[in-house]
Amino acid sequence: MCEQEIAKFSVGQRVLSAKKTYECCFCDRKLSSKRNLRQHEYIHTGLKPFPCQKCGLAFAQRGTLARHAMKHLDKQFECRFCGKKLSTNSSLKVHEAIHSGIKPHVCGVCGKAYVQKVNLLYHVRKTLHGSENHERKMNTTL
The missing domain is CATH 3.30.160 (Double Stranded RNA Binding Domain)
Structure with a gap:
């Protein structure tokens, strides 16, 4: 590494270490933004502000709702071992690994x-x- 690259790397490290974090008052987890902290704290408070538009089931985090919403899609990926149908190719690959025994x-x-x-x-x-x-x-x- 040349001296200029080392200097850039060192400056970058200082910026990263000085980054502000927000701590959860329930479990002491540190998060990078107030928004992330608020959504994380929903887990502890029981608030579920993200309802599914199809079935009404509500979730504490937007990402969990997004995963749930996949269940409502057409299941077009079929397991070659047992015939189970899944809604995404990635979930099919995870499912098929079960049959390998590995x-x-x-x-x-x-x-x-x-x-x-x-x-x-x-x-x-x-x-x-x-x-x-x-x-x-x-x-x-x-």
Whole structure:
């Protein structure tokens, strides 16, 4: 790296570290904007200001509503193993991985294995595996 690139990198680092964050009063999570903080806090308060226009089911976060809305679309992607129909190609790929029997995401603490990384992370959160004592060991298998 030349000296000019190093100087730009250093300036960029200072700007990033000085960026303001907003802390959740319920769980101490830090978010990058007031809007993100407000939407995050809906999880704790139970407010669900984002209703589905098709069925009326309401959600705390806009992204969750968007995922839900996909269920109302025509299901045009069919699983070649079981015939289940899904509304997106990406959800089909995730679903078909279940049939492979391959579970590449393994908990480094108890050895439980999962098809999807999100399921391993949920397992770690709901058990005591997420504690500092186990975190380092678990991260080696992700």
